[in-house]
Amino acid sequence: MTQNALVTGADRGLGQGLTAGLLARGWQVFAGQYLPDWPELGQLKAQYPDLLHLVPLDVGSIESALAAAEAVASLTDRLDVIINNAGVASRTSRTPITEPQDYDEMHRLYNVNALGPLRVVEAFLPLVGSSEMKRLCFVSSEAGSIGQAQRTAWYAYCMSKAALNMGVKLMYNHLRPEGYTFRLYHPGWVRSYMGGKKNPDADLEPEVAAAYALPFFLDARADEDRLVLRDYLGREWPF
Numbered sequence: 001m002t003q004n005a006l007v008t009g010a011d012r013g014l015g016q017g018l019t020a021g022l023l024a025r026g027w028q029v030f031a032g033q034y035l036p037d038w039p040e041l042g043q044l045k046a047q048y049p050d051l052l053h054l055v056p057l058d059v060g061s062i063e064s065a066l067a068a069a070e071a072v073a074s075l076t077d078r079l080d081v082i083i084n085n086a087g088v089a090s091r092t093s094r095t096p097i098t099e100p101q102d103y104d105e106m107h108r109l110y111n112v113n114a115l116g117p118l119r120v121v122e123a124f125l126p127l128v129g130s131s132e133m134k135r136l137c138f139v140s141s142e143a144g145s146i147g148q149a150q151r152t153a154w155y156a157y158c159m160s161k162a163a164l165n166m167g168v169k170l171m172y173n174h175l176r177p178e179g180y181t182f183r184l185y186h187p188g189w190v191r192s193y194m195g196g197k198k199n200p201d202a203d204l205e206p207e208v209a210a211a212y213a214l215p216f217f218l219d220a221r222a223d224e225d226r227l228v229l230r231d232y233l234g235r236e237w238p239f
C-alpha cells in the first residue's frame with residue numbers, strides 16, 4: 001500500500017528536500033505550495049506526475065489550511081505522516097532589546113512558526129487519524145530550546161520556536177493516548193532560503209538535511225511515550 005505524507009513549505013529549502021526524499025522512497029506526497037512561481041516543485045511534478053500533488057497552502061491562514069485539507073481529502077482518505085516544515089526567519093528580528101523592536105515582524109514569525117502547525121494539525125487531523133502511523137512531525141530548532149539558549153537577541157524566531165515546542169507538548173499530552181506519534185526536530189544549519197536568498201555558508205544542503213531527517217520522521221522508535229527534541233545527529237535538546 002502506498003504511504004501518504006503532507007509536507008508544508010515544500011517549495012524550496014528543507015521542505016523541497018523532504019518532498020524529493022519521500023518521493024524517491026515511493027511515498028505519495030501532498031506538497032504544500034506557498035510560492036507558485038518557484039520552479040523546483042514543478043520540476044519534481046514532471047518527474048513524479050502520479051505520486052506528487054501540489055496543494056496551495058499558507059499555514060498562516062486557517063481558511064487556506066481547511067481548503068488544502070479538503071483538496072487532499074478529495075484524493076485520499078488517509079495521511080500517514082504530516083511534516084510541519086514551513087517556517088520564517090527575519091534579519092530585523094535579531095535586534096537587541098536596547099534598540100527598538102519590530103513587533104509587527106514578531107507577530108508575523110509567531111503566526112507562521114508557532115500557530116501555523118496548529119492550523120495544519122486542526123485541519124488535517126481526521127486524515128491522519130485514519131492511518132496506522134498517525135505521525136505528526138514538527139521542524140522546530142535549537143533556537144527554541146530555553147534550557148540551552150545562548151543568544152542575546154533573535155527574540156521573534158527563538159520565542160516562536162519555543163512556543164511551537166509548547167504547542168507540540170500540549171498536542172502530545174492530548175493525542176499520544178489516542179495513538180498519535182510525534183517527532184520534534186532540529187534539522188541543523190541548512191543551506192536554505194531563510195532570509196530570502198540561499199545561504200551558502202550553512203552546513204547542510206537541503207537534500208542532505210532531508211536525508212538526516214527522514215529516518216527520524218518515518219522510522220519507529222522505542223520511546224514513543226516520551227516527547228524529545230532531537231537534532232540531525234541524534235542528540236537530544238532540552239526544550
Ligand SMILES: NC(=O)c1ccc[n+]([C@@H]2O[C@H](COP(=O)([O-])OP(=O)(O)OC[C@H]3O[C@@H](n4cnc5c(N)ncnc54)[C@H](OP(=O)(O)O)[C@@H]3O)[C@@H](O)[C@H]2O)c1
Pocket residue numbers: 008009010011012013014015032033034035057058059060084085086087088112116139140141142186187188189190191192193194195196202
Ligand atoms: N535553515 C536552517 O538552518 C534551519 C535551522 C533550524 C530550523 N529550521 C527550520 O526548518 C524549516 C524549513 O526552513 P528552511 O531552512 O528550509 O527555510 P526556507 O528555505 O525558507 O523554506 C521554508 C519554506 O516555507 C515557506 N513559507 C513561508 N511562510 C509560509 C507560510 N505562511 N505557509 C507555507 N509556507 C511558508 C517559505 O517561503 P518563503 O521563502 O517565501 O518564506 C519557504 O518556501 C523551518 O521551520 C525553519 O524554522 C531551519
